[in-house]
Amino acid sequence: MPTFWLVLILIALSVAGFFLGRNRALVSANGNTKDLHSLPSYYGHNVALTALVPALALLAIWLLVQPVIIESRVSSMIPEESIAEGSNISLVMSDVRRVAEGLDIAVAQGAMTADQARNMRADLADIRSRLGEVGVALGSEVRPEVLNAAQTYRSMSNTGNTVMTVLVGLLALGGFAWSYGRTHKDFRARNVVEQGIMGLLILAASLAILTTIGIVLSMLFETRNFFGLHSWTDFFFGSTWAPNFRGDSDLSILPLLWGTLYISVIALMVAVPIGLFAAIYLSEYANKTTRAFAKPLLEILAGIPTIVYGLFALLTVGPALVSFFGQGEGGVLGVEWMTGATSVLTAGLVMGIMLIPFVSSLSDDIINAVPQAMRDGSLGLGATKSETVRQVVMPAALPGIVGAILLAASRAIGETMIVVMGAGAIAKFSLNPLESMTTITTRIVSQLTGDTDFASPETLVAFALGLTLFVLTLGLNVLALYIVRKYREQYE
Incomplete structure (x- = not known):
């Protein structure tokens, strides 16, 4: 039975249990709700939850564990000598799953019987013709051992799904019967x-x-596996990033870290002033009508997908910077400082625009949390509105604003799509913001893209980069939360 229908049956049983359990409790009290220990709905919820929750939990665990067990057993059936050079067991297992899905489609559409799908071992031509009738192409690379593994995979999956359906159904019915049986007015x-x-x-x-x-x-x-294959000193203290899947790679994080921090600093230089000034205006100067109109419009930027920002960087901001800083005598400055649309400045500007609502929203909430009594006291002493904002409100809100900026910095460090499309792919040390650079997140995507072997340091380095990035952003988040918490303790 498909999982979707099994879930629907469980939900239907749960709904029925609610009404039946509620009705049984009322009947036991002769319709008088005052004689019930609890409200009638509680009796219905007890039956519904007892029938639904354990069954759904078993279903979720089964769906997670079954594929792991099946793939482990099926992969052990494939001899190592049958794995082609340049391939690996994960690629072979993807072929096994594809063939097994094709057999399921063929059986479902009548191109072959279940016994034929289970027992045909050697006649690949016959199997291809049958699958071709339903639009499933096996290709010329399917070998007998792959077909054998696919048939075993399909058989084990079907058996597992049948057992799962039976056990989940029995557990749901058992929970329903047990909870319904003890439903009574004194329960x-x-x-x-x-x-x-x-x-x-x-x-x-x-x-x-x-x-x-x-x-x-x-x-x-x-x-740990990566550092078992590659020197940790070269990773943390080297100066070159030059992965080579044929060996002899230089895998230093420092050029990537420099590009990440450089782009993030430019992004914060754009986002912090604009976002902070917007927050001050909305919280201190704007009337209710303006605030109700401007704040949602400003926060629309936060809902734009980052891939759209990447396209904006690649198609609009980058060419605009090239027309200003590059193109030789045709440029506005007449000097060719920038040769391509991808650069640190391109990614930093667009990322800063993306972070504006993040900074403004957090800063606005923090500024509004400053007690009104502090503003009233300053104004009562004769200070102007601007003096009150500069000398009273902002110093009081400064710790929280610093925390918001640190959270925005961790968001900038972890950004991927904008730097993929706007910053380039060159790992190097440079102070020129008009040159292309790359970041840690971009390299993680690059190292894990394609049919790569997870036993090579050139692929495993992505996990070392990810762990380093995780530690860096975690540190910024912890520092930001500490500052914000300290601020709250002082002014709440």
Whole structure:
């Protein structure tokens, strides 16, 4: 049974359990709700949640674990000598999954029977012709061992799905029967339901924490593998980034770190003044009508996808900078300082525009959190509006604004699409903002793009870069939160 229909059946059973459980509680109290320990809805929620939640939990765990187990067993069936040179087991397994999906389509559309899909081993020509009838092409590279593995993969997947459907259905029915059977007017349904909701909330919070831990551990393990193949001194203290998948690579993070910080600084030089001035105007000078109109328009920038900003950098900002700083005598300055549309300045300007609503929104909230009594006291002593803003409001809000700027900096450091399309792909040390450079995030994308072998340092370096970037942004976030918390303790 497809997972979608199984989920719909579970939801339908849960809805039915709600009404049946509520009705059973009312019947046990002869229709008098005052005789019930809890409100009638609690009895219905108890039956609904008991039937739905454990079954959905089992379904989610099964869907996560089953593919891992099947792929592990099927991959062990493929002999190492059958893996072509330049390929790896992950590529072979992708072929296995593709062939297995083709067999499923052929069986579903009647091109072959389930027994034929399961038992045909050697006649690849016959199988190709049958799959061709339903528009599935195997290609010429499918070997008998791949077909054998695909048939095993399909068989194990179908068996696993059948067992999953049976177990999930039995668990849902068992939960329904158990909770419905103990539904009675004296049953403390409210206590049980509230404890169950509390457990779900704790589980949700734990999943967020466990996911973060899992991300960090996955990067740590792969980073450890990288440093087992490449010198850590060259990575942290080298001066050249020159990956070569044939060996003898120079993989130093310093040129990438320089490009990342350089672009981020330019972005903050654009975003901080504009965003801060916008926040001061909206919070201190604008009337309610202007604020209600301007603030949503300003925050629209935050909802624009970063790929759109990248296109804006590549097609508009970059050519505009070239027309001003480049093109020889045809340029505005008459000097060819910039030869291409991609540069540090291009990416920095567009990234700064992207960060404006981030800085302005946080700063606006922080400035509004300054107690009104401080403003009134300053104005009562004879200070003007501008003097009050400069000498009272801004010093009081400064710690929170600094925290907002640090959060914006961590956002800039982690940006990818804008620098991919606007900054170029050259890793080097340079102070010229009109030259192309690259960043850590861009190199991570580049190193993991394509059919690469995860046993080579040129691929594993992406995890070392990611872990370094994670530590850098985590440090900025922790520092920002510390500053904001200190500010809140002082003025709340």
